[in-house]
Amino acid sequence: MLELRIYPSFTEIREKFDAPQNFKMYFPLEVYQQIVTGSLNVEGIQVSTQNAVTKANNLEGQTVFVRRPREEPIECQVIRSNDLLLKDIKSNRYLKADQHELEYVTIPEEEGTEVTFALKNAGESTLSYLIQGITWSPHYNLKVTNDQHTFEAWADMTNSTKRDYKIKHTELFGGDVKLNTLETYSTSNRGGCSCYGRGRSCGAAPEIQSEGELAGLYWYSVDQPFVLVSQSTFSLPFVDGN
Structure with a gap:
């Protein structure tokens, strides 16, 4: 099960699964190029070795x-x-x-990177990495009619990757966040989200809930499912007042 934590300039993706002692993960070229170098890791079980090999779209001899x-x-x-x-x-x-x-004559190989993990033992673990292709930012609307005015704030979640993400739960963090300081924020007790799918909301419109502040960051959560389509921006209101 996947979890998305979206910051203003990057996103943390986390996947919980029962890992065998040795397993492989494959990332298409356009996805792997957007993963922050050094951020791919397995949590919960000690990693013995980790090896990344580029798989070229090698047609030679075909x-x-x-x-x-x-x-x-x-x-x-x-x-x-x-x-x-x-x-x-x-x-x-x-x-x-x-x-x-x-x-x-045969289906050509997809160019990408295969990452092989050797763990100390099998068991429940979390694969996590940072990706720069998913971001969010606020935008504001002020509507004035005669003596009435309405102020709205919207969260624009942009997916510039070539994958669709079907999200069960996600979190938004606002503030000045640098990649090299991300590890200072506690992220151990939060929900998950699943990723794949088509480009539309799932059922009723999701709602953004304010969770207050965390280490100087504004923190919001979305507990209802929605789909973040490839090359799209999905917007939800998070402030609505008069």
Whole structure:
């Protein structure tokens, strides 16, 4: 089960699970590039070793077909995957192609990073990391009509990653937070959130609850589920007064 803690310029993602003694986690390239270096860790069980290996989208030696307008597909072997240098199997001549012109015989590997953990023992643990692709900020509305006025404050949660997050519980922190001081804040007794899915709210509109201050930060929580869609901003009111 996942938990999101959204700060003004980054987010902490935490996943609780029953971990085997040895396990692997795979992160697509666009996700791993947004993870703060050194923030990926396992809590609750001592880690013996942790190893990250880049898995390239290596097509070299694979058979592909080049399809171009008004031409028969050309069966080729990939010689270099970085610039798509191909060898025509029938003519033994070499050519280059664009990515959109290729048809694959087998599903190509996804480029990314595989992280292998070796733990002292199996058991319940938490995988956590910081990511810079999810942030939040407030915006304010003042509506004036004749002698009436209404003030509203909204929390804009922005997901600039290429993943959708279906959130069961999340927390918002406001204030000046630097990555190298994050560990000074207590985060041991909070709820969780699950992540995946489609881009809309789940059932009734969620509500933001103020939790007061924590180590000089303003702290809000959202206990109802909602979905934070890839490349989107989801807004909720957190102050509504006259």
